[in-house]
Amino acid sequence: MDQKLKVVTIGGGSSYTPELLEGFIKRYHELPIDELWLVDVKEGEEKLNIIYDLCQRMIAKAGVPMKVFKSLDRRAALQDASFVTTQLRVGQLQARELDERIPLSHGYLGQETNGAGGLFKGLRTIPVIFDIIKDVEEICPQAWVINFTNPAGMVTEAVYRHTNFKRFIGVCNIPIGMKMFIRDVLAMKEEDELSIDLFGLNHMVFIKDVWVNGESRFSELMDGVASGTMAAASVKNIFDLPFSEGLLRALNLLPCSYLLYYIKQKEMLAIEMGEYYKGGVRAQVVQKVEKELFDLYKDPELAVKPKALEQRGGAYYSDAACEVINAIYNDKQVEHYVNVPHHGQIDNIPADWSVEMTCILGRDGAKPHPRLTHFDEKVLGLIYTIKGFEIAASQAAVSGELNDVLLALNLSPLIHSDMDAEKLARDMLIAHQKWLPRFAGAIHAFDQ
Structure with a gap:
C-alpha cells in the first residue's frame, strides 16, 4: 500500500504498551508501521515518558524502521492515522479501587467490568470514547478504532447505539486465553489449524464447538474439562474456581471464567469479602504489579517486553x-473473536445488538462467522439479562440522569435490592464526581 501506515494509541502510557509494540515489531514484515504515536493525558505524562523511552530502545534493538512519538495533544496526533487503539482508564487505578471497594462496603461484588463497578467504569469511559470518535470522524475518518478499554461490551454497545460511527471493533483477551488453553490441552502442533465457535457477550462468552483441521474435537475437550483432567482456562484477575461437572455436562458449553461471577456468585462474593475485610482489593494488587513494571521499564538496559507483564x-x-x-x-x-453488531445474523436475538462472537476479519472489518446463526437457548436468559444491563448503562452514560443509573443497577443480576441500588448510586456518583461531569446535576441534588 502507498499510504503511510500510522497507528495512534490513546492511553499510550499504559503498562500494556510494550506488549503492543512487541506485537507490531514481530509483524513488521507484513504490517510495516511507519509511525506509532503514544497519546496520554497530563496525569499520565510521567508513565508516558517512561513507556516512550522503553519503546525507543525496543525499536532500536529490533532494528525496524518504525518511528515512535509521544504527545498529550490527541487531535494533533490523530492527523493521517490509519488505526487508533484505545486502552485508557478514566481516573486511573485509583478509580478502579473505588469501583471495587464501594460495592464491597455494601456487601456486593466489586469488579471493574460487571455489577456496580463495571457500570461506573462504563459511565466514566463512554463519554471519553465518544469524544475520541468525534475527533476521528473529523480528523481521520478512514481510520479504524480498535478498542480494548473495558467494559468493552458496554462501550461497543454504546458506540453503535448512540453514534453513527461504524469503524469500531471491541477486542478482549479472554477468547485469546481460551484459544491458547485449547491448543495446549489438545496438544496441538503449531501447524494445526484451530477454529472455535464462540458466542455471547463480552466477559460472558461460551464455546460451543472446536474444530481442529476441520474436525470437531469439542466432545474430547468437554470431557477433559468437565472431569477435571484438563484444568479450565482462567485469567490472572479472577480466582480460579472450577465449574461443577454436572453444570458443564448439562450446558454442553465451555463458559469463560467471568461466568463465575454469575454461576458462583456466593463463592466469589465470599472470597472478595474476605480479601476486603483484610484491607485488600484486586486494584491494590494491580497497582503493586504496575509499580514493579514501571520500575523495570525505567531500566536503561531493558529493551524488550519483560515477562512480568503477563502477571x-x-x-x-x-x-x-x-x-x-x-x-x-x-x-x-x-477468524477472530471480537465485539461488533451482528446485524441480524443471529436469529434469536434482536438485530441491533452488539455481541462478542467468532468473526471473519478483512478490509471491510468484522463479519460474523457464517457457521454461527443461533445462540444456545440454555444460556439465552442470562445473555438477555446482561444485554439489558449494558443497554441501560449506555443510556445512562449518554443522559447523565440518576434514574437511568438506578435502572441499570437494578437490571444487574449482581444487585439484589432497589434500596441498596440507591445507596450504591449515591456513594459511587459522589466518589467519582470528578470523572462524571454529565452527572453534576444528579450529584448536586444529593446535597439539597
Missing part, C-alpha cells in the same frame, strides 16, 4: 489488537 491480568490484549489490525490492513479474511 498484569490483561495479557495478550495487545497481541489480539495487533492481529485485528493486521487482518484488516492485509485483508486476511481470518
Whole structure:
C-alpha cells in the first residue's frame, strides 16, 4: 500500500504498551508501521515518558524502521492515522479501587467490568470514547478504532447505539486465553489449524464447538474439562474456581471464567469479602504489579517486553489488537473473536445488538462467522439479562440522569435490592464526581 501506515494509541502510557509494540515489531514484515504515536493525558505524562523511552530502545534493538512519538495533544496526533487503539482508564487505578471497594462496603461484588463497578467504569469511559470518535470522524475518518478499554461490551454497545460511527471493533483477551488453553490441552502442533465457535457477550462468552483441521474435537475437550483432567482456562484477575461437572455436562458449553461471577456468585462474593475485610482489593494488587513494571521499564538496559507483564491480568490484549489490525490492513479474511453488531445474523436475538462472537476479519472489518446463526437457548436468559444491563448503562452514560443509573443497577443480576441500588448510586456518583461531569446535576441534588 502507498499510504503511510500510522497507528495512534490513546492511553499510550499504559503498562500494556510494550506488549503492543512487541506485537507490531514481530509483524513488521507484513504490517510495516511507519509511525506509532503514544497519546496520554497530563496525569499520565510521567508513565508516558517512561513507556516512550522503553519503546525507543525496543525499536532500536529490533532494528525496524518504525518511528515512535509521544504527545498529550490527541487531535494533533490523530492527523493521517490509519488505526487508533484505545486502552485508557478514566481516573486511573485509583478509580478502579473505588469501583471495587464501594460495592464491597455494601456487601456486593466489586469488579471493574460487571455489577456496580463495571457500570461506573462504563459511565466514566463512554463519554471519553465518544469524544475520541468525534475527533476521528473529523480528523481521520478512514481510520479504524480498535478498542480494548473495558467494559468493552458496554462501550461497543454504546458506540453503535448512540453514534453513527461504524469503524469500531471491541477486542478482549479472554477468547485469546481460551484459544491458547485449547491448543495446549489438545496438544496441538503449531501447524494445526484451530477454529472455535464462540458466542455471547463480552466477559460472558461460551464455546460451543472446536474444530481442529476441520474436525470437531469439542466432545474430547468437554470431557477433559468437565472431569477435571484438563484444568479450565482462567485469567490472572479472577480466582480460579472450577465449574461443577454436572453444570458443564448439562450446558454442553465451555463458559469463560467471568461466568463465575454469575454461576458462583456466593463463592466469589465470599472470597472478595474476605480479601476486603483484610484491607485488600484486586486494584491494590494491580497497582503493586504496575509499580514493579514501571520500575523495570525505567531500566536503561531493558529493551524488550519483560515477562512480568503477563502477571498484569490483561495479557495478550495487545497481541489480539495487533492481529485485528493486521487482518484488516492485509485483508486476511481470518477468524477472530471480537465485539461488533451482528446485524441480524443471529436469529434469536434482536438485530441491533452488539455481541462478542467468532468473526471473519478483512478490509471491510468484522463479519460474523457464517457457521454461527443461533445462540444456545440454555444460556439465552442470562445473555438477555446482561444485554439489558449494558443497554441501560449506555443510556445512562449518554443522559447523565440518576434514574437511568438506578435502572441499570437494578437490571444487574449482581444487585439484589432497589434500596441498596440507591445507596450504591449515591456513594459511587459522589466518589467519582470528578470523572462524571454529565452527572453534576444528579450529584448536586444529593446535597439539597
